Amino acid sequence: MKKIISFLLLQIITVTAFAQRPDTNVEMADLMRSNGKIYVVIAVLLTIFAGLLLFLISQELRLKRMEKKLNNHISNQNNNQ
Amino acid sequence: MNTNNWMRKWWWKVLAIMLMLFTIVIGMMATVPALPILHETIRNLYYHVPMWFGMTLMLLFGMIFSIKFLRNSRMEDDIIAASFTKVGLLFGCCGITTGMIWAQSTWGVFWNNDPKENAAAVGLLLYFAYFVLRNSMDDMDKRARVSAVANIIFYFTFIPIIFIVPRLTDSLHPGNGGNPGFNAYDLDSNMRMVFYPAVIGWTLFGTWITTVISRTEIVNRELHFSMNNISMNNSSKQLDSKF
Numbered sequence: 001m002k003k004i005i006s007f008l009l010l011q012i013i014t015v016t017a018f019a020q021r022p023d024t025n026v027e028m029a030d031l032m033r034s035n036g037k038i039y040v041v042i043a044v045l046l047t048i049f050a051g052l053l054l055f056l057i058s059q060e061l062r063l064k065r066m067e068k069k070l071n072n073h074i075s076n077q078n079n080n081q
Numbered sequence: 082m083n084t085n086n087w088m089r090k091w092w093w094k095v096l097a098i099m100l101m102l103f104t105i106v107i108g109m110m111a112t113v114p115a116l117p118i119l120h121e122t123i124r125n126l127y128y129h130v131p132m133w134f135g136m137t138l139m140l141l142f143g144m145i146f147s148i149k150f151l152r153n154s155r156m157e158d159d160i161i162a163a164s165f166t167k168v169g170l171l172f173g174c175c176g177i178t179t180g181m182i183w184a185q186s187t188w189g190v191f192w193n194n195d196p197k198e199n200a201a202a203v204g205l206l207l208y209f210a211y212f213v214l215r216n217s218m219d220d221m222d223k224r225a226r227v228s229a230v231a232n233i234i235f236y237f238t239f240i241p242i243i244f245i246v247p248r249l250t251d252s253l254h255p256g257n258g259g260n261p262g263f264n265a266y267d268l269d270s271n272m273r274m275v276f277y278p279a280v281i282g283w284t285l286f287g288t289w290i291t292t293v294i295s296r297t298e299i300v301n302r303e304l305h306f307s308m309n310n311i312s313m314n315n316s317s318k319q320l321d322s323k324f
Contacts, residue, residue, distance in 0.1 A: 005093075005096075006092065009281055010096075010099065026115035026116060026120065038109060038110065042106055042109050045105045045109070046105060049101065049102070049105060056290065059293055060293050063293060063300065066300050073307065074307050
């Protein structure tokens with residue numbers, strides 16, 4: 001089940017060739033792309049995302065320990081009764 | 082009977098991370114149509130719009146858990162429903178703020194009194210009212226029951242307000258004022274290939290946040306009940322099944 005769902009979802013992100021931008025007079029950040037400065041922006045975004053992820057994961061692991069502790073406590077309590 | 086097992090699984094969280102990494106990197110890199118007025122801000126489609134899609138789905142899941150609660154009276158379902166709604170509201174606030182930033186650059190002012198903007202603001206206020214209502218009751222059973230009913234009513238009020246009403250009139254938002262969808266923007270299918278993973282990624286990520294919030298709240302309740310020597314659901318004496 002999980003393999004199928006993961007496969008299908010990851011299938012979506014398989015990028016085929018991106019078409020060349022047609023010549024237009026609309027001003028875009030082409031300079032940022034041509035001199036590679038856009039990677040700086042991507043690095044910043046990835047760092048922020050990584051920070052948030054680490055926070056969420058550590059919070060979940062802490063929660064897991066709490067659940068375990070509480071569960072032991074409750075089952076002890078039930079045994080004593 | 083371990084119904085909340087999916088919360089402890091890791092595979093869909095890893096999937097969420099992968100989809101979001103894809104969105105961040107390819108969303109900034111991929112070629113986008115060069116359109117006047119929009120320029121590079123067209124990339125906001127990958128970041129602003131998934132907020133609203135994610136919010137709608139979070140609220141939908143919340144409503145489903147409210148129905149589940151009314152059917153079986155399990156306190157966990159009430160907590161999960163409220164957590165989903167909370168994350169939905171968070172996404173909505175992010176959506177409206179990012180929308181204002183985008184509106185400032187493309188439409189000239191932060192708030193245009195555009196029908197869709199106003200409708201979204203009303204919708205968010207509706208869900209703020211949900212939390213005011215929910216937190217105004219001390220009795221846990223009563224609170225769970227009333228807020229579950231309110232959540233279902235609010236969802237079916239919210240959807241027409243945000244999706245149907247703006248289409249009845251002229252709106253600055255693409256795809257409103259008659260024609261459905263946002264074909265005005267993403268005529269090229271390259272944008273869809275980043276947009277849909279973004280929606281799925283944010284939905285999974287929001288669900289992940291929801292599970293952490295609701296598990297914290299469940300632990301909090303269990304602690305409260307175990308100190309008072311009562312179990313959370315009268316039916317479940319064996320608490321091992323929960324964790």
